[in-house]
Ligand SMILES: O=C(O)CCC(=O)C(=O)O
């Protein structure tokens with residue numbers, strides 16, 4: 507158990523009322539409300555077991571096509587990232603988050619847009635990790651640091667002694683992520699007779715390091731309380747979501763999961779499928795930009811993070827890569843747009859509607 511002082515205050519103040527509803531005491535970082543209403547029970551192992559596994563050294567073209575078209579998610583093995591690097595990254599991430607909340611906040615207090623930042627509980631973020639809607643009721647049960655990989659965007663705080671070795675590891679990991687995302691996008695592009703790899707602009711790469719705090723013991727966790735394979739639970743007193751359901755705006759995203767604590771789930775045929783962690787395996791998902799340039803051949807699929815009933819925090823390290831500045835997404839199903847225009851529209855929708863509309867905004871109408 508980490509020092510309670512290491513958690514952002516909003517996660518320390520959370521209380522359960524006698525009728526089972528959960529609320530967050532005022533102050534700190536905003537209010538919370540239970541997640542979406544519940545559906546029927548569904549056991550997941552058959553679906554989860556079928557999630558495609560791609561060997562990066564010998565990618566199976568048929569499996570990759572199926573992964574892109576039918577799943578939007580796949581596991582990646584033989585990815586070439588040294589295991590010690592993965593382990594060190596996770597250890598550094600845990601050490602970083604274990605610091606007192608005030609110290610973490612102080613380290614990142616001066617960042618501007620596009621630079622490294624520390625945030626927690628935010629409902630929706632833009633690509634630099636800034637909160638888009640501070641007044642939203644729902645909070646994500648997560649704290650994070652957002653690290654753009656482009657060195658021109660590094661603020662002075664990243665050279666602070668407590669972050670220096672972490673930063674070095676992140677940079678090394680970022681190079682691997684650039685290599686993997688290009689390889690994956692190239693391979694997927696070939697399947698759709700497109701140059702998808704050209705849309706991976708490495709300087710846009712971002713690493714986001716998350717800690718999903720454990721649910722305090724007096725509170726219910728994922729509804730069923732003891733069966734982690736039940737994915738759509740009968741929830742009378744639901745736990746908060748670590749991250750609300752969303753699609754990624756990226757070309758591709760790569761998730762390094764916690765080896766011990768699960769939580770990531772994606773939607774398939776209206777069922778939430780958990781992606782249980784597998785050591786030394788990365789999870790890759792297709793982002794909105796890949797869906798657009800592939801003319802919907804490949805799918806950017808909704809996913810979320812559930813906070814599990816567990817005495818451990820969940821740490822994950824995610825990589826996102828985007829198209830370069832000014833690069834135009836051209837396809838027959840969507841009007842031409844740049845990633846910047848897409849992001850601006852997402853931010854506008856979140857401000858005015860409270861949620862991301864995403865690619866639907868850019869669909870061509872019959873009239874063109
Ligand atoms: O932490 C995870 O496992 C996934 C996070 C995620 O989906 C995101 O940051 O977009």
Ligand SMILES: [Fe+2]
Pocket residue numbers: 752753754759809
């Ligand atoms: Fe995501």
